[in-house]
Amino acid sequence: MPKYLQRLVLFSLLLGAIPVIAIGIISYYISTGDIENKVKEANMQVLLQTQMRVEQVMKTLELTSIQYVNSALVTSTIQEKLTVDDFSVIRDLSKGLYNLQTFAGINEAYLVSFDKDWLVSFKKFSPLSSMPQAETFKTYAKHPNSLFWVTSGVKSDAGEANPDETGDIVASAPKDTTRMVYKIPVVPMTTQPKGMLVVEIQNDQITNLLSQSNQLGESYVLDKGGSNFLSDTAGSKYAEINRMVTQRLIDASEPTSGFFNAYAGDREMGVTYRQSPYNGWIYVSVVSIKDITSQSRKIAWITFLLCTFLFILVGLGAFYGSRKMYSPIKRLFEFTKEIQVEGLDKPGQDEFVSIEERFRALFSTEKQLQQQVQGHFAQLKEFFMLKLFTGQVSGSDFAKRAEMLGFPTSWKRLGVLTLNIDTLQGTRFREHDRELLLFAIHNMVGELIPPQRRFSPVLLDQCQVTLLTSDLENETELKQEFYEAAESIRFKVQEYLKLSVSIGISRPFEKLGDAMRAYGEGLEALKNRISLGNEIILHYEDIETGKKGLEAAVYTQLKMHEDQLVNAMKLGDMDRVNEHFDKYIAAIVQKEVHTGDYPVLMIQLISKILQLVQEQGGRVKTVLGGRATIDHFLKLGTMEDIVAWFRADLFEPVHKFLNSQAESQYIDIAGQMVKLIHERFDQDFSLESCAQALSFHPVYLSRVFKKEMGINFSEYLADYRMTMAKTWLESTNWKISEIAEKLSYTNTTAFIRTFRKIVGTTPGQYREEHNKD
Template structure:
């Protein structure tokens, strides 16, 4: 059997089998899910009905009890000392207790007074202390809540009472008689830390509460757990579902929810468990076997399997017949093209062979032309790039212009060259420049009609547009070019808020002059250094302003360069910036031509870089990638140039020189102190130290101040005065002799300095120390 026929047959079978199998599986699981959902909903409704019946009984009893406790008879009697002689009142109290039996299943009730030590029930009256359940009643009084229920079942140990607010019981858990549930009401309602005056205890039989539960074997077993997980109603399910009860309590503990449903395994059997937590913290639970639930869905599964199998057989027959019919035209096409030779052919099937043969047929010039049209825009821009680089002749352009849809007739041509002035002060960053130029190129393409221009393009950080004009006069052509440039500049600022400048070439007629015209536009843009940013300038205008650089201008600039370098050596950045401003002002004032700017400024750049090398640094390491000649040559405005000098050249060099100088500070300051100690009796000064140490005086002054904490002259004066004090104390030299030995030519100046530093005159100082 042919390969493709095999695949077609397999695909047809899969195409038919997948829906049939999916339909069967989905139908089974939907039926199973629907049955389980219905059982879940039914069980939840049963639990809700059971809860409502039980809670109705409990709340009715609570309401009746509250009315009884708040009656005038109880409130007046609870604080009285009753004896058997008070029979009428005891009878009325007992009668009121008996009336609480409006709710079925109440076996007994107790009215208790802690303060007066008596207890009344349906049939008895006596002292509380003499009662067998006195300790139980006392434990009820310690419970945290004023109204609560206490449970106890035959199959569970006595559990702490559960409150109406689902609060935990007190530490001393009250004990309740087996098979009963008690409602306890404190008299009066008091804070949990206080001792109540009395209690009302109503006792119900658990079997009466059990009768309220719904028992329907079709929906599983229903029972009630107290807050501790005990089946206090003594239902037989307590032992049967012990594992499930533990799962329910753990689930509620980890994920507190009032109700829910989950599947669980108990005794190697799967059950569906529905639970609902309600009044008193009791948990109503329904447990049903999953096997019973899914019994009906198994029947559906068998029916679905039989139906799907029959359908699948018919699908297989139809697939076999249909595949052969569908394969017949492919077979004919394969036989038709078998004579076409394909080099290196490797057929996986009939279609692969046919494809390879057709690829050979369509590898023609027409196919190449279609591929060229797919890259039409890029080819047009590439063609314009070749035009501006002088790689396209007039003959080649005439041959290609029809293909690209370029204008073919004109009187004059002109080139507009646009550059971004500066990104400083805008919301853009340097890495956005390429994207901005692309956006500008699109703006130009949409702004100027296609019949008035060739394709605009981007070339070397510039946007270039070749415009055509039908005007005869060159003056009119210049005006049209200027208006177009002004329109572009305005739109770019409107859409991008970006400062740009445009250079306009001289009008020309032949396409071969486009290279020269592009160069004229770039040359015109260099005048931004003189004229500022955001300009539109003709090449003719800058040609008229060219003049040579006078020797006097060069000498003046050289003087400013030396002052900038000198300030840089001193590390005084304020002076560096001040001298650099004068340097830039001198260039602008002398109207240096734009072409001379790089030559002049390279001299200053070289001197700054030489400073780095003199200090043992590597220029590339200190300055980084931006402070390069290549980057400097791309700057087009005076603002960008000044910013480059200050931030990319001066700052890193100053930081490097400061780092180098700091390592020499300590040694230099120590040498200066040593000179003072050796030459204090000579005419020593900061200048003489600078000459000895071969440093500039200003630099030494700054180093000394930083390391010693005071300036040079103050330290020298302090040292001389300390020496003078020793001589005044230990010698009989005259004050004039001491002044002369300390290199003071004027005794009066010595006395003035001594009194300023020591606080007294030399003579007074000698007298004071002789007395001591």
């Protein structure tokens, strides 16, 4: 399957599948949330019904107990001292207690008289003080309420303390029971009642009331202290949940109800709670979240099956619809295959990428052709301008092409601006940047002067040349217009490039054929930078022609400075070279040498310096490099550049070359002297004869030999002769006198004395020592 068709099918599939999947997920979560909320509401209703059922039983018992306590029998007897002899009264009291058992869960009932110290229950009559519950009942008497309930708590033993519904600490009820306490008489806030009715109910009976409505999860009751007094098992299993319920009620400003999720072990549970305002008991329902959501799983499966079916339908629709939409793309792809582009049509490549690359290649080719045509057109314009300035095309021929090339076709007067960079000394640029800077200036001129006022600017022989047009005829106004154009160019170059430039302005003319002459006039005007300085804008008419030649005195003075400079260069004295050169330049400037004459004069000096290099056997190009040439010198336009060129590019390399040649010459002379010593040591050979052989003065040779060899000539000659004497003493049987004679010693004694001085022993002793070896 083509790659783009795959993407189209996938996109269509996702576009249809995402809503289906989203709807299914949203439906599932909405239904799950609704079921959970319904369960919460149902559990809250169950808790409310349970609370009402339990409280109804408790209120019924309270009402029956109130009727019994307020009966004439109890009110008249509670202040009497009863004994076992009062059988009929005790029987009537017990009978009344039995009547309280309308509620089947009553385990025991006690009628207590604190003042008369007696107690009547279902089973017996005895003094109160003899009963183990006496202290418990006394703590009940201190309770601020006349009627209240006491639970057994989690650790219920008789006598244990636990908080009641008011938060006060009272004795716990016996294990697995709950007590209702009623003070006699019923006087609010009484802490010293005359008597008391205590009724015990089995916790199982209350638990049965809870289980009747327990349809989902587990329900239980907590007292106000958070203890599950009905079931120890539930109390330990949900201890953390009970603590959280109690804390929530403590944090609440008034008794309330609520729902939250918590974990019991590793199971997530939904907890519903409700606190009774009647006695402060907390009714709690704990349901597994998994059980709550079990019903929603059926909805999830139905949703999944429905979404799968819809997904299949969407997939089929996406496939066939994408193929239909892909057909025009396929035709376009097949059509563009005729455009050959290297690197396309790879396996798995997107069709649109291929089409884009082919169109891009097509447009790129067209753009390149346009750029080439535009570039060639610009080059063609500059080419014709160069031919015009160099006289290679006539004015009439150029005028015929002017309109085609986009040049101005009408004017009254013309003028040429010739711009040249003064110097790069002291700028951030170097000499190799000159051409690039001229090109930048060339572009600036093209932007500063409107096309209708100029022909195409060109670069010609290290100058930027612009042919201007004007509709003015007045000479003064015309000169001012050309000057303002030149000034704007000079100012912008200084502003943007931080360069000083000078501009020569030709005389106005009318015919294009005079452009070559005007260009020459601009160059001639620029030559006056030698005497006028840098950053000048000069009209050709303003040039003072001055003297056309040099007086004999001036020439003689310059020739004297030239000779002195050359002699100082031969001697290697650069201080004197610079001194004479300063005088030479001052003579040219102060004597107002005409701008056309100074190159000729300076070329004579350059020739003499170059002749020194050739006399010492050097090649000018090798010694001086590419900058120290006559052509380069003639391109220099300012005195600063000329002086810098002489010092850095001419004098300095020549000075280094002459010094190196002198040193190599010294080495060569010393070598020749050593060679002569080795050849003529057995002759009457001296420094004078060596100087005669080498055509040098003896004093000069002595100084050169001492400098290069580190020893005097005569000492070296004597040492070499003694070396040869030792060789002959060791290898021959010649007499000492014969050896002395061969070494040109006419006196044997003088030979022996010289040998002893150099070797440290006499020739005879030396022979004896070496013959023993």
